Amino acid sequence: MTLAELGPVPLKELAGCLVAESGHPSRLVSRLVDLGYVTRSASADDGRAVILTLTEKGASLAAAAAEVRAPLLAAIAEGYGDRLAEATTLLRELRGELEGDSP
Template identity: 60%
Template sequence: MSHESDAAAVLAFSFEVKSLVTELNAALAALFRPLGLTCVQAEALMALDDLGPVTLKQLAAHLVAESGHPSRLISRLVENGLVVRTGSENDGRAVVLELTEEGARLAAQSRAARAPLLTDFAQRYGTRLDTATTLIRDLRHDLTKRDPLDRDAHRGTPRSDGPGRGL
């Protein structure tokens, strides 16, 4: 493979991953909408259900936030009566997050709403998902290990080569 075809393969892969995320979010949004939840809200409720009482920092580390700050997400869930904040017994400055009964109910409903999609993907793609997940995880880890200046150096050739060169 030539350098140009290698670069084209990387760009095509990047496009497909971005497109998959968009389509998956749209499919999940349609499943969570009847519950009155966004994807991010449903993910946070399910994470809190899995993790139990946690700090905002612990929850944020567990979630992959697309935009904004997780505190805004939690504030909305608190306003909606789905999460409660309490002071930490161990650290007076920390706040612990926990699901209310309604939050736990919606977490369970979110999990049930998502289950058919997960089952369908598992049946259709089986072990190919394991291989794809390993590849994507390896790529992500490689990118996160790079020093920011090194990342910039590996993003492509100078701007004169035109737009769309970066991932």
């Protein structure tokens, strides 16, 4: 999942979509803010939460990246489409077990 796909999202939710060490998502977001790709704002629902939103510059870069990625994703889907859902399920189960979320 990308910030472009998630839309405005709390940092905690974005961090849950990343494979990164604790604290790394905050540092990564700080760099993106410094570069003008992302803005931070306080959540209207929870004053402690930080909401991340792509700037116009960030959305433009995300769209360009998606365009570059599209042929690769199409090739993967063509070659492995029948097995992708099974592999995704297995990886999610593994991640849950590693994080202690599974019984």
